[in-house]
Structures are given as C-alpha cells and as structure tokens.
Amino acid sequence: MLMFVAYQLWYTNLLAERTASGAAGSLRQTWEHAPADGSAAPPVTAFEPGQGFAILHIPKLDVKVPVAEGISKAKVLDRGMVGHYSEGALKTAMPADPQGNFAVAGHRNTHGEPFRYINRLVPGDQVVVETRDAYYTYEMTSSLAQTPPTNVSVIKPVPEGSGFTAPGRYLTLTTCTPEFTSTYRMIVWGRMTGERPRSEGPPPALTSP
Structure with a gap:
C-alpha cells in the first residue's frame, strides 16, 4: 500500500514532469524552425487529439506547462499536460479566435499536478498562453470553488x-476538487488583456520580477 501511494504521489509526477518538459522543448524547437525559403509559416488552426500546440504560463505559481488538444487522460492529462476542451459539445475557442472561451483542464494531484494550486489565484493575477505566433495575456477575474462535473455551462x-x-x-481553468478526489470541479476564469506577436518577445507578465 505504501509503495502504491509513493507511486501515485511521487513517481507519476516525476514521469509526467519529464514528459511535459520534453513536449514544451519540442514545441519551441518546432516554432523556431523557419521555412528554408524564408517565408512565413502558414497559420495552423486545427490539431490532432493529444497534439501540443501552446504553453501555459502561470507566473504566480511558477507553472509552465504544455497545452495539448483534447482532455484525454491517457494522451494528455496523465502525461503532465493541460488539455484543451475541443470536442463535440465541449468544444471551446482557441486563443487567437476573435471571441470565445479558451477552456482547459489539468490535474490537481499526481501526474505533474499543474493545477494543484490554482485555488491561490485571485483577481488581477496574470496567466499567459504562448503559441507559435503570439503571446496571449489574461487577467484572472473570478473563481468557483466547487461545481459538479456535469456543469459544462462553466466553459460556455x-x-x-x-x-x-x-x-x-x-x-x-478547470481541475478536480477536493484534492485527491474527482468528485467536483474547481473553476478559475480570466479575461484577455493583451495579445503580442512572438517576434516582439515575451510580455511583461513573463519578464517582470
């Protein structure tokens, strides 16, 4: 029993963190590889399930985690990544869309637990979504401590x-609550306050001390 607990609390985090770190590095390498003819890479608007396409930064929590398409546990969440709600009735917007709600899910405990401390976010805290083409800065505005998993209206x-x-x-941002259970969901919301091309470098939220 003790070995299983150690596996859940430590080893799954270790594996997931290694996987997520590798995915983030691969993403950046791909983004920085310009076409040989010097032309701009065409815009990408669709991704395969499990494919990484962004990096989520939460400076207050020292979180930097890849974002992948879909919320599959096996392909995304258990690999330490954050998943974008992207299928069927749960399909949500992308950061570059002119309007909409970019909704993502992440583990609160084990498997990298990228969202373990999102309960500490308060109005005014900043979150940045980094993609191949731009940085999108959001300011957190409100939260919901507990709601049933069936309440999908929170990602409308x-x-x-x-x-x-x-x-x-x-x-x-969505995650399970209370800790070490999946009984309910915790929700944190934010509003986009800035969009900055990657060519201009990271936004102040990522460079300010």
Whole structure:
C-alpha cells in the first residue's frame, strides 16, 4: 500500500514532469524552425487529439506547462499536460479566435499536478498562453470553488457564473476538487488583456520580477 501511494504521489509526477518538459522543448524547437525559403509559416488552426500546440504560463505559481488538444487522460492529462476542451459539445475557442472561451483542464494531484494550486489565484493575477505566433495575456477575474462535473455551462463562450455578461475573449481553468478526489470541479476564469506577436518577445507578465 505504501509503495502504491509513493507511486501515485511521487513517481507519476516525476514521469509526467519529464514528459511535459520534453513536449514544451519540442514545441519551441518546432516554432523556431523557419521555412528554408524564408517565408512565413502558414497559420495552423486545427490539431490532432493529444497534439501540443501552446504553453501555459502561470507566473504566480511558477507553472509552465504544455497545452495539448483534447482532455484525454491517457494522451494528455496523465502525461503532465493541460488539455484543451475541443470536442463535440465541449468544444471551446482557441486563443487567437476573435471571441470565445479558451477552456482547459489539468490535474490537481499526481501526474505533474499543474493545477494543484490554482485555488491561490485571485483577481488581477496574470496567466499567459504562448503559441507559435503570439503571446496571449489574461487577467484572472473570478473563481468557483466547487461545481459538479456535469456543469459544462462553466466553459460556455460566455461562461455561466463567471460574471461575464457579453461575448469576449476569455480563459477558463478547470481541475478536480477536493484534492485527491474527482468528485467536483474547481473553476478559475480570466479575461484577455493583451495579445503580442512572438517576434516582439515575451510580455511583461513573463519578464517582470
């Protein structure tokens, strides 16, 4: 029993962190590899399930984690990555979309636990989504401590309970709660406050001390 607990609490985190770190490095290498003819790479708007396409930064929590398409445990979440709600009725916007809600899920415990401390985020805290083409900065605005997993209204284009009342460019972070259970979901919402081309370098949220 003690060995199983050690596996869950330590070894799954170690494996997931290694996998996620490798995925983040691979993403950056891909982004920085320009076409041989010097032309700009064409925009990419669709990704395969499990494919990484962004890096999520939460400076306050010292979190830097790859974002992959879909919320599959095997292909995404258990590999230490954050998953984008992207299928069927749970399909949400991408950061580059002119409006909508970019909603993602991550483990709170084990397997890298990238969202373990999102309960510590408060209004005004910043989160940055880095993609091949741009940095998108969001300011956290509100949260919901507990809601049933069936409450998918929290990831709607205008998420219910967030305080937002009109279409905009939003971010939703979701994870399980209480810790070490999957009984409920914890939600944190934010509003996009800045969009910066990668060619201009990281935004102040990532460079300020």
